[in-house]
Amino acid sequence: MKTLTHLEQLESESIHILREVVAEAETPVMLYSIGKDSAVMLHLARKAFYPSPPPFPLLHVDTTWKFQDMYRLRDRAAREAGMELIVYRNPEALARGINPFDHGALHTDIWKTEGLKQALDLHGFDVAFGGARRDEEKSRAKERIFSFRSANHRWDPKNQRPELWKLYNARKAKGESIRVFPISNWTELDIWQYIHLEGIEIVPLYFSAPRPTVVRDGLILMVDDERFPLQAGEEVIPRSIRFRTLGCYPLTGAVESTASTLPEIIQEMLLTTTSERQGRAIDHDQSASMEKKKQEGYF
Amino acid sequence: MNDPIYQTDDLIAQDIDAYLDRHRHKTMLRFITCGSVDDGKSTLIGRLLYDSKLIFEDHLAALEADSKRVGTQGQEIDFALLVDGLAAEREQGITIDVAYRFFATEKRKFIVADTPGHEQYTRNMVTGASTADLAVILIDARKGVLTQTRRHSYLAHLVGIRHLVLAINKMDLVDYDQAVFERIVADYRHFADRIGIGPFTAIPLSGLRGDNITRRSDAMPWYAGPALLEHLETVNLDADRMQEHPFRLAVQWVNRPNLDFRGFSGQIASGWVRPGDAVRVLPGGQTSTVTRIVTFDGDLDEARAGQSVTLTLADEIDCSRGQVIARADQPPEVADQFETTLVWMAGEPMLPGRPYLLKLATNVVTATVTDLKYQINVNTLTHEAAKTLGLNGIGVCNLSLDRALPFEPYTDNPDLGGFVLIDRLTSATVGAGMIHFALRRSHNIHWQAIEVNRAAHAALKHQQPRLLWFTGLSGSGKSTIANLVEKKLHALGRHTFLLDGDNVRHGLNRDLGFTEADRVENIRRVGEVARLMTDAGLIVLTAFISPFRSERRMVRQLLPDGEFIEIFIDTPLEVAEARDPKGLYRKARAGMLKNFTGIDSPYEAPEEPEIRIDTTRLSAEEAAEIIVQAMTT
Numbered sequence: 001m002k003t004l005t006h007l008e009q010l011e012s013e014s015i016h017i018l019r020e021v022v023a024e025a026e027t028p029v030m031l032y033s034i035g036k037d038s039a040v041m042l043h044l045a046r047k048a049f050y051p052s053p054p055p056f057p058l059l060h061v062d063t064t065w066k067f068q069d070m071y072r073l074r075d076r077a078a079r080e081a082g083m084e085l086i087v088y089r090n091p092e093a094l095a096r097g098i099n100p101f102d103h104g105a106l107h108t109d110i111w112k113t114e115g116l117k118q119a120l121d122l123h124g125f126d127v128a129f130g131g132a133r134r135d136e137e138k139s140r141a142k143e144r145i146f147s148f149r150s151a152n153h154r155w156d157p158k159n160q161r162p163e164l165w166k167l168y169n170a171r172k173a174k175g176e177s178i179r180v181f182p183i184s185n186w187t188e189l190d191i192w193q194y195i196h197l198e199g200i201e202i203v204p205l206y207f208s209a210p211r212p213t214v215v216r217d218g219l220i221l222m223v224d225d226e227r228f229p230l231q232a233g234e235e236v237i238p239r240s241i242r243f244r245t246l247g248c249y250p251l252t253g254a255v256e257s258t259a260s261t262l263p264e265i266i267q268e269m270l271l272t273t274t275s276e277r278q279g280r281a282i283d284h285d286q287s288a289s290m291e292k293k294k295q296e297g298y299f
Numbered sequence: 300m301n302d303p304i305y306q307t308d309d310l311i312a313q314d315i316d317a318y319l320d321r322h323r324h325k326t327m328l329r330f331i332t333c334g335s336v337d338d339g340k341s342t343l344i345g346r347l348l349y350d351s352k353l354i355f356e357d358h359l360a361a362l363e364a365d366s367k368r369v370g371t372q373g374q375e376i377d378f379a380l381l382v383d384g385l386a387a388e389r390e391q392g393i394t395i396d397v398a399y400r401f402f403a404t405e406k407r408k409f410i411v412a413d414t415p416g417h418e419q420y421t422r423n424m425v426t427g428a429s430t431a432d433l434a435v436i437l438i439d440a441r442k443g444v445l446t447q448t449r450r451h452s453y454l455a456h457l458v459g460i461r462h463l464v465l466a467i468n469k470m471d472l473v474d475y476d477q478a479v480f481e482r483i484v485a486d487y488r489h490f491a492d493r494i495g496i497g498p499f500t501a502i503p504l505s506g507l508r509g510d511n512i513t514r515r516s517d518a519m520p521w522y523a524g525p526a527l528l529e530h531l532e533t534v535n536l537d538a539d540r541m542q543e544h545p546f547r548l549a550v551q552w553v554n555r556p557n558l559d560f561r562g563f564s565g566q567i568a569s570g571w572v573r574p575g576d577a578v579r580v581l582p583g584g585q586t587s588t589v590t591r592i593v594t595f596d597g598d599l600d601e602a603r604a605g606q607s608v609t610l611t612l613a614d615e616i617d618c619s620r621g622q623v624i625a626r627a628d629q630p631p632e633v634a635d636q637f638e639t640t641l642v643w644m645a646g647e648p649m650l651p652g653r654p655y656l657l658k659l660a661t662n663v664v665t666a667t668v669t670d671l672k673y674q675i676n677v678n679t680l681t682h683e684a685a686k687t688l689g690l691n692g693i694g695v696c697n698l699s700l701d702r703a704l705p706f707e708p709y710t711d712n713p714d715l716g717g718f719v720l721i722d723r724l725t726s727a728t729v730g731a732g733m734i735h736f737a738l739r740r741s742h743n744i745h746w747q748a749i750e751v752n753r754a755a756h757a758a759l760k761h762q763q764p765r766l767l768w769f770t771g772l773s774g775s776g777k778s779t780i781a782n783l784v785e786k787k788l789h790a791l792g793r794h795t796f797l798l799d800g801d802n803v804r805h806g807l808n809r810d811l812g813f814t815e816a817d818r819v820e821n822i823r824r825v826g827e828v829a830r831l832m833t834d835a836g837l838i839v840l841t842a843f844i845s846p847f848r849s850e851r852r853m854v855r856q857l858l859p860d861g862e863f864i865e866i867f868i869d870t871p872l873e874v875a876e877a878r879d880p881k882g883l884y885r886k887a888r889a890g891m892l893k894n895f896t897g898i899d900s901p902y903e904a905p906e907e908p909e910i911r912i913d914t915t916r917l918s919a920e921e922a923a924e925i926i927v928q929a930m931t932t
Contacts, residue, residue, distance in 0.1 A: 002542075003326050003536060003539055004327075004538060004603075004606065005325060005327075006326060006407070007325075008606070009327050009538070012605055015566070015607035016565075016566045019551040019552045019564055019565075019607070020551060020661075023552045023620055023661070046595060047594065047595040048564075048607070049552075049554065049564075050593070050609070051554070051560060051593065052555070134399045135400075135401045141399055142398045142399075160396075162397075162422055162423070162425075162426040162644050162719075162728050162731070163426060164426050164429040164430075164731045165429045165430060165714070166714065167658050167717065167718070169719060169721050169727075169728045171656070171721060171726035172726060173725055176726075184399075185399065185401070185410055187401045187403070190408070193319065193323070196319065197323065263315040263316055263319060264315065266319065267311055267315040270311045271311060
């Protein structure tokens with residue numbers, strides 16, 4: 001008798017989910033956002049299908065405003081996994097020059113929410129893997145592993161299928177698509193421990209280093225390129241910072257930190273007192289905002 | 300609030316590497332909490348999260364604000380608000396779905412399935428319980444064992460949960476009285492014995508005050524057992540039990556990166572496997588030897604229940620998704636008929652005779668309920684006669700599959716004995732079930748070998764048996780046209796027989812009415828009779844509204860390919876209603892006839908009928924001629 005550890009169980013469950021989708025879906029795709037959760041999900045996919053490469057492409061719905069370090073890792077990670085990388089940028093957002101400085105909430109809406117729908121429709125993907133976890137936010141605690149979306153990508157929380165045992169019903173009604181979350185049952189600590197144990201490469205921005213920063217609306221923002229417009233009285237100051245979550249650089253708050261190794265990051269996380277999504281501007285508006293965004297089609 | 304806070308171990312600050320090493324070896328327990336809002340369930344879960352320090356400052360700030368605004372605890376923190384999820388539910392003040400929460404201690408990671416206790420949500424509780432090792436049944440110490448306590452316990456037991464914790468909550472409100480606790484335990488013991496629940500663990504506690512949650516409370520010195528969290532940390536895991544069972548792996552996916560490699564990927568349902576082990580592949584029964592256990596991290600010397608692996612075999616045998624690789628000398632049974640317990644999860648009722656898709660392990664097949672033996676009343680636990688199962692209905696029934704599958708009784712191996720039923724049209728998951736055993740006839744009794752077979756019957760009549768299935772609205776002209784077709788075929792020397800409402804409803808189906816369930820049964824019987832007649836070599840004509848696609852498809856599947864001819868008598872509702880030869884539409888419109896097709900019951904037109912007759916353009920005589928032509932050429 002040898003009991004599986006919690007990470008072995010989580011890994012095995014995720015691999016089982018990935019294989020079920022590949023066995024039952026027609027054209028699956030993996031949404032790859034380059035963050036630590038995506039890194040773990042991609043690593044699990046490589047394990048699930050070894051010695052074959054994962055039999056689906058990676059899709060990055062780009063906003064053109066990610067950190068430079070993220071773009072560098074994205075291209076390398078796809079190459080190492082032997083997978084096709086599809087990068088989609090919403091042409092409307094590109095044409096209208098939608099950006100986080102001038103357009104606020106519209107930025108996420110048009111680049112990400114609309115961009116994702118367009119990319120899925122364009123390529124006819126019927127199942128999209130996403131790296132969301134149930135511990136991230138209250139409305140996600142009730143999210144299924146197989147989450148059904150109507151033809152216009154809306155999520156109806158009242159109309160989701162019961163999921164029993166390990167039996168996932170991947171059959172779609174006409175026009176429906178499925179978002180599948182293989183790491184639903186992982187917590188932030190599980191993710192970090194697994195990255196540490198497995199030696200998974202993550203974006204260097206998770207590790208502390210001196211970086212050029214500006215403090216705005218209580219968030220420490222990193223000046224990642226020359227597109228960052230300084231407001232009156234603002235000054236770029238080097239600070240020792242790192243990120244607990246990664247998104248568009250003008251919307252992602254850093255924390256001051258000296259944690260430069262994985263054990264130090266985990267240590268900091270365990271001793272810290274604020275939740276990881278707090279660094280993201282998107283969730284703050286109202287307590288049910290994530291749920292609203294999901295109904296509209298945001299991952 | 301001064302309980303030990305689990306994660307701020309000094310070790311985190313002093314030696315993170317040592318801490319991480321210790322946490323590598325944690326195990327995982329999944330449990331479910333059952334009880335209603337009033338029992339303090341959400342408060343208890345909120346308390347576990349809070350005391351294991353999984354509530355961050357920003358969450359806590361939001362919680363404090365919410366508690367003052369909508370909480371039920373005055374100025375105190377309302378832990379229940381932590382776990383009530385979706386906005387709509389928060390407004391209604393109840394949780395209405397399954398939510399999953401996570402927390403961890405030094406020894407274990409926990410996944411809590413939080414499900415509501417309301418009667419109409421049996422479905423959610425069964426869903427949450429299906430993956431749980433343990434159930435915490437909450438009882439309000441002031442109220443004792445209630446109907447819902449029995450219901451939750453029954454459901455947890457039904458789904459095979461082996462560890463039950465009776466959490467007798469709100470002890471603070473009964474002055475921590477030992478007598479109250481013991482009376483409730485004795486009551487529960489009496490009930491548990493009656494339904495076959497073995498040992499259980501009873502813990503007196505207070506979610507609100509934190510007594511006996513993370514550590515033993517000084518308020519109840521008479522209680523010598525563990526605090527809730529201590530118990531959760533040490534109880535045996537179900538996964539360990541499955542390691543002692545013979546090896547089984549349901550193949551999910553065949554891994555073929557190139558011509559030199561053919562691996563079979565899946566999660567091990569039970570037992571152990573090592574290279575060199577003799578295995579048998581079910582249902583085919585071919586044997587081979589395991590050559591490698593392949594993983595991304597290198598080949599393994601052994602693998603055990605719960606692990607996801609890829610196996611290679613020594614021989615090129617037939618093996619694909621849906622098949623089960625098992626220990627050669629102890630393979631699972633293979634059968635196509637079972638007795639099961641079925642939990643119905645859809646608004647549309649379960650109809651015996653209607654074909655559904657059944658997913659068992661990695662197989663999807665067609666299944667029908669052949670016999671609903673009884674329904675179980677979850678409140679009284681009595682057996683009641685029933686013809687259908689409605690939402691949240693639980694019944695014991697026989698299932699017949701369109702092919703034989705490897706399986707095991709659910710109580711032996713949930714991975715090979717638990718299944719879901721899927722609606723063929725909407726693709727929704729409509730039911731979940733647990734296999735008890737295979738029906739004897741499915742693997743022991745073979746069909747009587749008939750010497751004078753259907754080919755011999757047909758040859759004597761010099762004809763190809765057929766079933767001409769006329770479908771269409773009432774008053775569309777089905778019977779008229781079918782009668783004409785039969786006359787013409789008879790004149791041509793064919794042996795025919797016409798089944799219609801008049802000769803069937805008055806005899807064979809005299810006991811059936813017009814509810815959806817009865818309509819399905821009506822068609823099932825007509826289909827079976829028609830099949831016997833085609834076995835006898837006849838050309839059978841049937842004229843029934845037969846409004847549902849799934850029943851017509853069921854009959855089609857009873858017959859050899861090409862013998863079922865679906866003839867759609869396509870008459871628009873307005874036309875049929877204007878004709879109204881029997882005055883039935885008028886009665887239906889007046890509300891005197893219920894469930895009348897086209898009025899208050901749907902008609903699902905055939906998507907690809909063999910023959911379609913547009914009666915707005917053809918006379919009955921012309922229509923009959925077209926059909927006879929199609930039959931004789």
